[in-house]
Amino acid sequence: MARHKLVNGLAVPFTPAEEAARDAEELAWANRHIPTPDEANQDAINAVLIQPGSVVRAIAEVQFAMIKGQIPVTPTITKQQYIDLLKARML
Numbered sequence: 001m002a003r004h005k006l007v008n009g010l011a012v013p014f015t016p017a018e019e020a021a022r023d024a025e026e027l028a029w030a031n032r033h034i035p036t037p038d039e040a041n042q043d044a045i046n047a048v049l050i051q052p053g054s055v056v057r058a059i060a061e062v063q064f065a066m067i068k069g070q071i072p073v074t075p076t077i078t079k080q081q082y083i084d085l086l087k088a089r090m091l
Contacts, residue, residue, distance in 0.1 A: 058086045 003022060004011040014022065035043070048056045062085045065071040071085065 055086070062086055 003014045003019060005014060005018075006012070045056075048054055049060060051057060062071065062082070
């Protein structure tokens with residue numbers, strides 16, 4: 001079915017160039033990437049993590065350092081020691 005546009009109230013068929021442009025636009029919409037909720041959440045988390053002085057960033061840095069073994073993890077780490085680590089990362 002041919003596409004039409006309104007010009008001064010009259011239906012005028014698209015030119016071949018307009019048809020091709022519209023086909024390309026429809027193909028782009030059909031092929032667009034719709035992020036999953038996990039991807040959208042990760043984008044939001046990444047936006048917070050890049051902000052210096054962010055509490056979330058400080059927590060993530062401490063936890064990653066613990067995972068990498070850069071900060072020793074012992075069963076006796078106190079809440080205050082954890083808070084002190086976070087404060088040091090936020091400076």
